[in-house]
Amino acid sequence: MSASPALTNKQDVCVHIQNVSHSFGVEGQPKHVRALLDTTMDIHRGELLALIGPSGCGKSTLLNVIGGILNPTTGTASVNGKSVDGPMPHDIAYVFQENALFPWNTIIENIRLGMLFQGVPKADHEGRAREALQAVGLSEFADHYPAQLSGGMRQRAALARALSLDTPVVLMDEPFGALDEQTRMVLGEDLSALLSRTGKTIIFVTHSLGEAVFLADRIAVFTARPGRIKEVIPVEEPHPRKASFMTSDKFNGLRNRLFDLLHDEIRKTVSLTSGSSGGF
Amino acid sequence: MKSRSTIKGLMKRHPRLSQLVIVALCLVMWEVAARFFVDKMFLSPPSRVYGEIGRVLGTKGLTQALTLTLYEVSVAFVMAVAIGMIVGLSVGLNDFARRCFMPIILLLYGIPQIVILPLFILGLGIGPPSKIAFGVTHGIFPIILAIVAGVQGLKPVLLISARSMGASRWHILRYVVLPHMLPSFFSGMRLGMTGVLLGVLLAELYVSTAGIGYFTGLFTQNFDPTRLLGLISILAALAIALNEFMRMVERRFSRWRGND
């Protein structure tokens, strides 16, 4: 595969974010929270962008604004040149942090249901569902219910559902957040291999420095609340990335740099939360 | 001590069998008591009750009374489910409505309804309408509560995820809200069925001039425990069968919750 598309294809903007700010609650009331402050950014086609920052810094908020789940207080987002004002099922697929599979449907039913919602012709459902399951390695579990699978397998299934929708953009909100370290590592590797084949634009939120470095082409580091993008760090390493990348000096260097950037911000949030005890 | 532990071992290995043995023991005790110790004006041995089920059903008008009761139960159940669903959905799907009306519904549910049974009879007569109505008022509350509870527990992320994939309102109702509430809907239906049965039977027993209540009264006054027990057994079997049927339906629709 080619090297980081972010470098080769700078002109081709897929997701454009313009001066986006968002607050929760009504101004002047104690529940009012300014989550995201005046953020502007371009995400290129085929790029894998990681959003990282202290909790409550607005990275999930930004993701939800792009996904059309949340209307920002000010500013606009556009995807493929279309301005976002609601879910765009044909452009954007979502993988949520929590298990968002329908528990009453089997895995393959879940995938078919997504295509039904999106409006894919019925005749294509079966083939595309099988293909997506194959891609995440869950073919044998097509007829299991989510409750019968492990957390890692459930997130794979959610990923398969997102892939089957065949959207140019995939948004992932801490897709591996609830999983243990070992499972995250394996899933990360698989994801890297998978996504380098599909050429999709991916934006994903994560708490894990290693995950961000390992998967992303660029990493946007957020400040503490109200969140702004503090710095964008490029990771110039071709996909698919091997496990050996994780032990390289380059990996560690980037990881340490991220750590330094984040450390101050996380301190700020910790002192903030302990200062306003009772606010939560 | 040793024999006790071996019996316990047996019980441990064959719980089903032990249950059967216990039931059989109870029947034997009943049989012995009825044959040798209790006046036959008061108690009849199970063997005789079983043997005379045919004669019980042969009692003039009794099968009609049973059929009528079954009819009352079915109509009351359908009505309780229909009304309970409408009320449950309209109260459960709206936050404000729930806040306003749930306290009233719970208050009504807490009333010992039996005290208003005479009113039902006065208002609707001794025929099926009063019994159906009394069955409905007993069955409707568990159904409403189950539906309100069922509508509420839906994880928001499922709604968001459906919407992000382009689901229409109809899609969400059909593929998200409905399947989510099915299990609690069915357990509500089962509890509703228990309530309906209780209500109808209470009203049937209360009215002593017609229906089941007439026959229980008749058998009691004639000191005919064989036929009384026969009738009670038939009704109990009916209740158990209905309950088991509802349980089966419930299990069928909650498969995804368990591991089988």
Added chain:
Amino acid sequence: MSAPVKATLSADQHERRLSRLVQLGFVASLALLWYLATNVWGMSPLLLPKPQNAFEELLDILRSGEFWPDLLLTLGELAGAFAISMTLGLAIGFMVSLSPVFVRIFEPLLAGVYAVPIILFLPLYVLFFGLGASSKIALGATISFFPIVLNTIAGFISVDKLYVTAAKSMGASPTVLLRHVLIPGALPIILSGLRMGFTVALLSIIGSETIASLSGLGHRIVNLAESLEIARMFAYIVFVIAIAATLNSMVSRLEASRSLDK
């Protein structure tokens, strides 16, 4: 800082006040409907008495004290039934809970019988015990036995085995274990079983008084219905509902305070 706090509070209070208002409106319109139906639209007093007449009857009942014999009988039956079902339910429940084998065998049997509407046995009990108080006590005891025994079993087996092991390792004798580990651990569930038992005992006693009896509050209502003294019957219905609600809330409160102790 104080102004915005006040603002949110009042927003929330506003919601609450509004829902109270709707509730009041609902009850008031029912009362109004009752009044209009009987006083204006001329609904037969044989079906629905005028509210003011029912109220007068209620005052009369309370003033004359004629309810006392019926009330005392019903309460006496309730006490008898509950004493029996509590004793048997707790004892049998405890014995069953002693071994997981017993639990596996007896719990489904008891739960299975509980699925039958036990009111069906009322005619049988009337045959055995006659129309007097003993048939009511027997029925009340039977019906309330089941929630008590089932919750007692559930309560004892819910006690974390870790506590039992810990207590035993510290050398607790069986009595100490029971007194200080098992009973406190099982108490909340057992108490809720007792509350449920109390409620259904009350219901079934009033119910059997209504269906087959010579006296008691339930019977009084039936009598008034048969002699078509509808206003007075309404007054008695209100009276009995009030008594039942009071008893039930007393028991609930008792349960809540006991559960909190532990």
